Amino acid sequence: MSSKLLKFCTYAGATLSALALVSIVGYILIQGVPHLSLSLFAWEYTSENVSLMPALISTLIMAGLSLVMAVPVGVASAIYLVEYARPNSRFVRIVRITTETLQGIPSIIYGLFGLLFFTTALGWGLSLLSGACTLAIMVLPVIMRTTEEALMAVPQSLRQGGFALGAGRVRTVLHCVLPSALPGILGGVLLALGRCVGEVAALLFTAGTVAQIPNFGGEGIFALFESCRTLAVHMYVLASEGLHLGETYATSVVLLVMVVVLNMITHAVAKKLSKERL
Numbered sequence: 001m002s003s004k005l006l007k008f009c010t011y012a013g014a015t016l017s018a019l020a021l022v023s024i025v026g027y028i029l030i031q032g033v034p035h036l037s038l039s040l041f042a043w044e045y046t047s048e049n050v051s052l053m054p055a056l057i058s059t060l061i062m063a064g065l066s067l068v069m070a071v072p073v074g075v076a077s078a079i080y081l082v083e084y085a086r087p088n089s090r091f092v093r094i095v096r097i098t099t100e101t102l103q104g105i106p107s108i109i110y111g112l113f114g115l116l117f118f119t120t121a122l123g124w125g126l127s128l129l130s131g132a133c134t135l136a137i138m139v140l141p142v143i144m145r146t147t148e149e150a151l152m153a154v155p156q157s158l159r160q161g162g163f164a165l166g167a168g169r170v171r172t173v174l175h176c177v178l179p180s181a182l183p184g185i186l187g188g189v190l191l192a193l194g195r196c197v198g199e200v201a202a203l204l205f206t207a208g209t210v211a212q213i214p215n216f217g218g219e220g221i222f223a224l225f226e227s228c229r230t231l232a233v234h235m236y237v238l239a240s241e242g243l244h245l246g247e248t249y250a251t252s253v254v255l256l257v258m259v260v261v262l263n264m265i266t267h268a269v270a271k272k273l274s275k276e277r278l
Helices: 002-035 053-084 090-103 107-121 128-152 156-164 169-198 201-206 216-225 231-241 245-277
Strands: none
Touching: 002 245, 053 090, 053 128, 053 169, 053 231, 053 245, 090 128, 107 128, 107 201, 128 169, 128 201, 128 216, 156 169, 169 231, 169 245, 201 231, 231 245
């Protein structure tokens, strides 16, 4: 009797979750698709076309910079905790507790920290670099924990086999452990990417809301110190103004499609890597 009740609760929960997802996505598509137009993808933003193209490009640049900073540090930290540090030591426990705590901190707290440190103390102002550094700090705990779990899931027999063949610890980690854990690591990177793309509160305090494409061609690296807005911030600004609600839903459709495409690419890469390992 208890097994049937548990099975019913499981199916009911899965059904409700699926219905909620379908309802949200369907509502966004119904409200946003009719307002998609070519003017919405104009290269320059004006108050008439409220183009999302500058925000789209800024989103990709912002997410890319954040991951470039966070992924190497997060993966390297996880490798040290799993492969080099003494298991269950006080240092490892402190790092894990700290990482789990940082995952639960509201994003607006990160935004206030970025405002005080990057924009004010370092003098970067409301800029692409300030926003990217703040996002990198936000997603670092996610990447660390998911990478750590992926590494711990690798069977010890792979490590022992590498040592038995005369490989050192570094070579064993690079050629035996990391390839097996790569699908899990990519999953963590995907979660981090989703948070970068959908973040609003932290970027309002650090990157600003200027709807422009960073001019790397004319200003070079100094374009990193220009203010910009991401798609999520663009949606927030349009919704706050209340003058372009249709374009707001259209922007949410583009953001939804972008997230789905990124998910598909990541899953395809992880599947391909898994097949190559087999």
